[in-house]
Amino acid sequence: MRVPLYLQPRLEPPLSSLLEATPFLHSLADALGSPLNVLLPDRIAENAERFRAVYRKHHLTGRVTFAHKANRSSALLRRLAATDPGSTGVDVASLGELQHALSCGFTPDRITATGPKDPRFLWLAARTGVTVHPDSLTELEQLAELVRKFALPRVDVLPRLSGFETATGSGVSGVKVLSRRSRFGTPVGEVGALLDALERHRDAVEPVGVAYHLDTTGLTEKAVALEQCVVVMDELRARGLDPRIVDIGGGFGVGYVEDAGQWERYTTELANAVLGTRPALTWRGHGYGLRNEGGTLRGALGLYPAHRPTAGPGYLDDLLSAPAPASGRPPATLLLEHLYDLAVQPGRALVDQCGAVLARVLDVRPTDSGDHLVRVGMNAGDMSLEEHGVLVDPLLLPREGGQGQGDEGPVGIRLVGNLCLEADLITRRTVYLPRLPHVGDLLAFANTAGYAMDFHAHVAQRQPLARTVAVVRDGGSWRWCPDEEYWPITQSGGPAS
Amino acid sequence: MRYESITEAIGNTPLVRIDPAVHGLVHIDLYAKLEMLNPFGSVKDRPAWNMAGPHLATAAERGETVVELSSGNTAKALALLAGMHGLRFKSVTNRMRIPEIKELLLLLGAEIEELPGRSECLDPTDTDDPLTRFHQALAEPGGTYLHTDQYFNPRNTEAHASGTGPEIIKDLDGRAPDWFIACVGTAGSSTGVARVLREHDPDVRVLGLVAHKSDFIPGIRTIDEVHQVGLFDPATYDTIESVTADEAIDGMVTLIRRCGLLSGPTGGAAFHGAVRHLRAIDDELTERRTAVFIVCDRAESYTGYVRQRRPELVGRPPLKNSAAALTEAQVRAEAAVIDTEAARRWISDGDPAPLVIDLRGPHAYAALHIDGSVNITDELFGELLRGGLPFSKRQPVLLACPVGEKSARYAALLTRMGHPDVRSLSGGIIAWRDAGAPLVRD
Numbered sequence: 001m002r003v004p005l006y007l008q009p010r011l012e013p014p015l016s017s018l019l020e021a022t023p024f025l026h027s028l029a030d031a032l033g034s035p036l037n038v039l040l041p042d043r044i045a046e047n048a049e050r051f052r053a054v055y056r057k058h059h060l061t062g063r064v065t066f067a068h069k070a071n072r073s074s075a076l077l078r079r080l081a082a083t084d085p086g087s088t089g090v091d092v093a094s095l096g097e098l099q100h101a102l103s104c105g106f107t108p109d110r111i112t113a114t115g116p117k118d119p120r121f122l123w124l125a126a127r128t129g130v131t132v133h134p135d136s137l138t139e140l141e142q143l144a145e146l147v148r149k150f151a152l153p154r155v156d157v158l159p160r161l162s163g164f165e166t167a168t169g170s171g172v173s174g175v176k177v178l179s180r181r182s183r184f185g186t187p188v189g190e191v192g193a194l195l196d197a198l199e200r201h202r203d204a205v206e207p208v209g210v211a212y213h214l215d216t217t218g219l220t221e222k223a224v225a226l227e228q229c230v231v232v233m234d235e236l237r238a239r240g241l242d243p244r245i246v247d248i249g250g251g252f253g254v255g256y257v258e259d260a261g262q263w264e265r266y267t268t269e270l271a272n273a274v275l276g277t278r279p280a281l282t283w284r285g286h287g288y289g290l291r292n293e294g295g296t297l298r299g300a301l302g303l304y305p306a307h308r309p310t311a312g313p314g315y316l317d318d319l320l321s322a323p324a325p326a327s328g329r330p331p332a333t334l335l336l337e338h339l340y341d342l343a344v345q346p347g348r349a350l351v352d353q354c355g356a357v358l359a360r361v362l363d364v365r366p367t368d369s370g371d372h373l374v375r376v377g378m379n380a381g382d383m384s385l386e387e388h389g390v391l392v393d394p395l396l397l398p399r400e401g402g403q404g405q406g407d408e409g410p411v412g413i414r415l416v417g418n419l420c421l422e423a424d425l426i427t428r429r430t431v432y433l434p435r436l437p438h439v440g441d442l443l444a445f446a447n448t449a450g451y452a453m454d455f456h457a458h459v460a461q462r463q464p465l466a467r468t469v470a471v472v473r474d475g476g477s478w479r480w481c482p483d484e485e486y487w488p489i490t491q492s493g494g495p496a497s
Numbered sequence: 498m499r500y501e502s503i504t505e506a507i508g509n510t511p512l513v514r515i516d517p518a519v520h521g522l523v524h525i526d527l528y529a530k531l532e533m534l535n536p537f538g539s540v541k542d543r544p545a546w547n548m549a550g551p552h553l554a555t556a557a558e559r560g561e562t563v564v565e566l567s568s569g570n571t572a573k574a575l576a577l578l579a580g581m582h583g584l585r586f587k588s589v590t591n592r593m594r595i596p597e598i599k600e601l602l603l604l605l606g607a608e609i610e611e612l613p614g615r616s617e618c619l620d621p622t623d624t625d626d627p628l629t630r631f632h633q634a635l636a637e638p639g640g641t642y643l644h645t646d647q648y649f650n651p652r653n654t655e656a657h658a659s660g661t662g663p664e665i666i667k668d669l670d671g672r673a674p675d676w677f678i679a680c681v682g683t684a685g686s687s688t689g690v691a692r693v694l695r696e697h698d699p700d701v702r703v704l705g706l707v708a709h710k711s712d713f714i715p716g717i718r719t720i721d722e723v724h725q726v727g728l729f730d731p732a733t734y735d736t737i738e739s740v741t742a743d744e745a746i747d748g749m750v751t752l753i754r755r756c757g758l759l760s761g762p763t764g765g766a767a768f769h770g771a772v773r774h775l776r777a778i779d780d781e782l783t784e785r786r787t788a789v790f791i792v793c794d795r796a797e798s799y800t801g802y803v804r805q806r807r808p809e810l811v812g813r814p815p816l817k818n819s820a821a822a823l824t825e826a827q828v829r830a831e832a833a834v835i836d837t838e839a840a841r842r843w844i845s846d847g848d849p850a851p852l853v854i855d856l857r858g859p860h861a862y863a864a865l866h867i868d869g870s871v872n873i874t875d876e877l878f879g880e881l882l883r884g885g886l887p888f889s890k891r892q893p894v895l896l897a898c899p900v901g902e903k904s905a906r907y908a909a910l911l912t913r914m915g916h917p918d919v920r921s922l923s924g925g926i927i928a929w930r931d932a933g934a935p936l937v938r939d
Contacts, residue, residue: 059900175599175609180616218614234864238938264710271721297724300629305615329858336899337861339930
């Protein structure tokens with residue numbers, strides 16, 4: 001057959017060793033059903049520590065805050081709550097997430113509230129004293145009104161800014177760094193009115209800094225935004241306020257595919273398949289955003305860059321180190337010189353390597369195309385890497401005694417879900433595995449804790465939702481408990497007394 | 498030679514034989530077509546002039562802006578052409594990867610628009626990719642753009658079919674070369690030249706060179722990227738091979754140091770790719786053959802590119818009085834440090850009181866600083882010290898930076914330079930603030 005186009009996942013301990021514990025994972029899935037979400041809470045603490053190391057390298061202070069929306073697990077939050085309170089926190093984007101964060105042990109000083117908010121969310125945030133990121137001038141006014149009306153304590157606020165698109169030069173000659181428009185935040189062009197409002201509402205809100213979050217992998221755009229935040233901070237200071245924090249949001253990324261060569265080969269062949277110079281690699285010739293117009297490739301590849309040489313903490317390091325366009329000083333230096341703290345809000349990057357989704361193989365049958373159809377006990381909502389444009393292979397975890405049936409060797413498979421729906425594809429691409437799966441085997445979708453685990457899960461057709469378990473290393477073996485039963489004090493032999 | 502306009506100097510570039518001792522081919526004469534000698538500095542002068550030329554007068558009447566997706570030589574040529582005709586030029590680009598070229602373009606009066614990076618939280622159904630929006634903006638009725646569209650405009654190819662190709666044949670005494678080697682960027686030069694050469698002699702073989710996928714070579718596309726080029730037709734090439742950035746730099750260095758050709762990395766890639774491809778064939782040959790490759794542009798703009806990849810090629814001896822040259826241990830041993838409390842006493846009671854130098858950036862200094870301090874940004878301070886001590890040895894000095902790291906380094910350096918009383922504020926301005934010591938703004 002053709003050379004299999006593998007996209008093997010990047011695996012680090014403890015996830016790599018967990019996925020070698022095949023009998024253990026089979027026994028979990030036998031007892032708890034398919035799909036099954038498996039989480040490694042200890043790794044989130046390790047990831048936070050890696051971000052902290054970048055802070056230390058640049059002598060920066062401030063919190064690393066987990067964007068809760070990436071995963072709704074309790075175990076991950078509770079484990080993070082148990083790390084150094086001065087350097088880690090959680091960012092919530094709904095009333096439910098705020099309640100959850102409080103219940104998991106985060107004190108209000110470690111919680112920030114972002115995103116669009118309703119009055120109940122604002123009230124609980126203000127009542128408990130978490131830091132609020134007002135999304136707009138209107139929301140700031142609303143919050144101030146609420147504080148006065150219900151005699152709440154003054155609320156720390158970090159207004160979110162946006163629209164940093166700007167020219168560094170004046171007149172015709174200059175460089176304009178364009179940025180995708182965001183529907184969140186106050187455009188820097190209108191910041192004057194925001195500052196006026198902050199001054200006006202000083203009895204109700206205390207501006208402790210400013211924030212931004214840009215949905216881009218581009219370092220320059222983020223550096224431009226950071227530079228302009230520093231200017232706004234100085235403006236606040238000039239108005240007699242004492243802002244301390246620049247919150248630069250998240251978007252630090254995760255590397256999903258280990259090998260750069262595999263990723264390059266795959267994307268090249270995908271382009272060739274779209275151009276028709278090789279057999280299709282996807283269901284109905286789907287091009288992931290690419291299309292063939294008279295032999296020329298048009299469109300843009302709508303895929304997450306699955307292999308990333310630097311991601312997460314490394315990306316933050318790059319961002320802090322490269323000279324910013326206007327001042328020519330690296331962002332880390334700018335923050336230090338202006339005496340500001342740095343806050344970051346990684347979601348995906350903080351839960352890198354924190355878990356996997358297991359799915360049982362239910363049916364395997366050949367098709368006309370030569371590829372096999374493999375149906376698993378979950379649907380596209382249960383494991384949504386595809387929805388997020390991430391292409392990476394699952395791992396095959398054979399059932400005991402299921403090997404050596406004479407059909408060894410790499411195969412191309414089509415992965416379909418358990419819904420009675422043509423479109424329920426786990427992925428639209430043909431996945432290559434080292435051998436054909438058998439009914440009863442498990443497929444493990446590694447590194448799915450960030451946005452791909454329960455973000456899109458639903459109960460359509462009364463298919464079961466995945467159960468979620470937390471797993472911790474216990475000497476040479478593994479211990480597990482339901483996600484909601486996990487507490488950071490849990491040790492071998494039950495909770496520590 | 499007398500010209501009415503610099504545009505008349507475009508084309509008719511020399512074809513220069515590469516010394517066989519350099520390339521080592523026994524049966525093949527290898528020639529370099531020196532497109533770098535075009536007046537604006539590159540092979541792109543031809544298509545830029547051919548695409549824009551006929552429209553410039555009308556565009557000037559309508560007050561249009563010339564616009565192109567280019568981060569390099571095409572932008573350079575178009576910026577100059579636009580300037581000559583009183584037009585504005587805007588270059589739209591993903592990311593300018595060669596800072597020198599970016600600065601040069603700004604010097605030429607170009608406006609640069611950098612498109613947004615890829616989305617981090619990807620929405621696969623998003624059809625709003627920045628390029629699509631760019632094309633929509635151009636197509637809007639009443640638009641005032643002259644878009645030269647180098648990746649799709651047939652006049653790009655034609656510039657080479659009517660110029661570069663026939664010139665090669667003429668300079669080879671009416672014969673086409675046996676091989677033609679070109680790097681593929683917009684595919685304009687390779688397609689145009691190949692067409693003319695093949696019309697002259699159908700046996701001409703054409704080697705197209707692309708950049709190795711994970712590498713970046715200015716002006717060359719990777720095998721994936723060429724598919725997005727409208728002018729690219731795989732049938733143009735007998736062979737397509739890839740070249741790494743390292744190989745491009747090797748080729749460039751050979752052309753520069755041994756052939757007297759001030760080629761940039763693109764020309765280096767063409768030379769390296771040509772020799773690598775021809776060497777295997779050369780062994781089998783018995784008669785004389787010829788091959789031609791294109792030297793696209795000049796070396797000067799790429800020193801940063803080379804420094805990043807092959808620092809040893811532009812290595813310099815360490816500078817005098819360099820703070821960066823001190824080791825951590827030397828800094829620790831030789832820098833005198835003073836904490837906030839002692840520093841405050843020194844400033845108020847010292848006789849003479851120390852000169853306080855704040856090494857932070859000017860904006861940070863303006864926002865908050867120690868009263869009476871002087872702001873000399875670290876980089877400037879470093880420059881200043883290269884020439885010697887900028888203040889008297891009798892004047893005590895207190896250095897301050899954000900956390901006391903850079904100031905310690907400079908304190909150690911000044912001590913080495915013979916200053917008897919320089920101290921570094923330990924923990925820097927941040928420790929000063931945290932101790933509750935006063936900071937002022939003007």
